[in-house]
Amino acid sequence: MRTTTKHRATHPATTTAGDATETPTAGASRPAYRDGNVLRWLGAYTASTLGDSVYYLALSWAAVRGGSPAQAGLVMSVSAVPRALLMLGGGVLADRFGPRRVVVVSDAVRALVVLGLAAVLFVASPGLWMLAAVALVFGVVDALFMPAVGALPPRIAPRDQLTRVQGLRGLGYRAGLVLGAPLGGLAVALGGPAAAFGAAGLLFALSLPLLLGLRLRPLPTDDASARERPGALGDLRDGLRYLRRHRVLGPLMVVIALSDLGFVGPLNVGLAVLADTRGWGASGIGWVLAGFGVGAGATSLLLTVRGRVPRAGAVMAWTLVLGAASIGALAYVPRLPAAVAVAVSIGLLAGLSGSLCGSLVQTHCDPAYLGRVTSVSSFFSLGVAPLTFPLTGAAIGLWGPGPVFSASCAICALGGLYALGVPALRRAELPGT
Structure with a gap:
């Protein structure tokens, strides 16, 4: 028995300029794993997950080498606080400004911050305070990224393919976890934490052109209700x-x-x-x-x-x-x-x-x-x-x-x-x- 309890929004979200691109109509029932639009999203998501895995390995290694175990644990836990406090606000931003825009900004910030940290580590040893600052930024960005990446699939695939998209997302996540650790370890072995942070930044940057190339399915637009939206x-x-x-x-x-x-x-x-x-x-x-x-x-x-x-x-x-x-x-x-x-x-x-x-x-x-x-x-x-x-x-x-x-x-x-x-x-x- 099919559930029919899906509610309509009181104030449907308008399609922002950043997310209003043409809706793919041809081949709407094509399996998600054969849909080039979905595969671009999968590539971006996998690259971002790989970047996360490499970043956390590099952060833990640099923190352990730069301080005591207790200090390293503190650095690793810094990102959890803003992530928990700001997560609900991240969902509001994804619905107000469009999930792709939020995901693109999030990955761009992560790429710039991590590449900047890699450049600093190549020429100096700034200490744990800089690692903690980067971890804090990552916690804030994660709070924006995670709700937005979860809100993106209905914009890129028809409703009857969303379960397949969920399966593909699981495969991309597993690939990021399995491949990220050895990739990060190899980068650390070859060039230290600076090389690993650099690799993570490049992976975050790789996701950007793939995300920008997505064709999005706009939400129903109601200009009258959009003008009445609350804060x-x-x-x-x-x-x-x-x-x-x-x-x-x-x-x-x-x-x-x-x-x-x-x-x-x-x-x-x-x-x-x-x-x-x-x-x-x-x-x-x-x-x-x-x-x-x-x-x-x-x-x-x-x-x-x-x-x-x-x-x-x-x-x-x-x-x-x-x-x-x-x-x-x-x-x-x-x-x-x-x-x-x-x-x-x-x-x-x-x-x-x-x-x-x-x-x-x-x-x-x-x-x-x-x-x-x-x-x-x-x-x-x-x-x-x-x-x-x-x-x-x-x-x-x-x-x-x-x-x-x-x-x-x-x-x-x-x-x-x-x-x-x-x-x-x-x-x-x-x-x-």
Whole structure:
């Protein structure tokens, strides 16, 4: 049964000059992986993700070499504060000025800042204060970039291809993570942190011509309502009100929040502690993460090829429950090969539930509100969930990994059970291809 609860915007967003280009009509039903417009977006997104991976590796290396471990940790955490505080505002900007414009400005700022830092490091050793300043700028830019990049897919592909676009985005993200670390390590080995920062800046710059070459699908324009639009704070309140009243998206935000709260801690802090207590070592962490990446990548490939999952709401809920059980099982697996197999199942199940969450957001949200809705989901994923890291570490120190992983499993499973208990979300469907 197809959900018909998609609401129209009270004040549809106007198409700005920066985002008003011709709408591709021919071949609208062409699979996303054969659409040159989507592939340009994918290339830009992958280049930006690669740049992120190389940048963070270079930042961590330079911070460790330039100060104590505590100082390095402080530098690495500086960006989290503005990212959490400004994320909702970033969604407002994406909806007011158009997501492409915000993404282009974000990547341009990152390219200039990182290339400038590389130039300084080639001739001097400025100290940790400059690294912290760059990290602070990155936190602000991330708060703008993440909601905007989430609001861009409906502008570049027809609605029936948005699930495939979500799959392609997952593949691009995985490629950035897998290739970024060795690329950054090679750059550091050849030319130190300066070379790695330079490579990251060039990758950010590479995304710009691809983004500028996109043909965007403009939103419905209503000049009368556009003149009556509230200010930025009013836009934010309007977006939150829209989200609260939406029968699918409102409950979906609760599901995303619970799944992130249960998932992020164990797979970041908990995994390192588990590998240490089991004697798997650093290479063991790498193998487990590789297993997770293989599973998540397979899920992204499945969505890219199929383009649609029947009964998406119910499948999302059940895979979240089963993925939660796999997270809990990871703490009780004594041998590394079995842990890798469990990690593959986590990647498959959690990857599918996460991708379906993203696809449901993309297809059920009025595009005029998509930046603000994406900012809310990103706020939980990247603003609130990382705050559980110290709590997870302290809890494992008190009670060991088993009870903590089990509690995380329960939180994730609660998200899936909640989704099953909301009829509109449980029955939510994705558009046919």
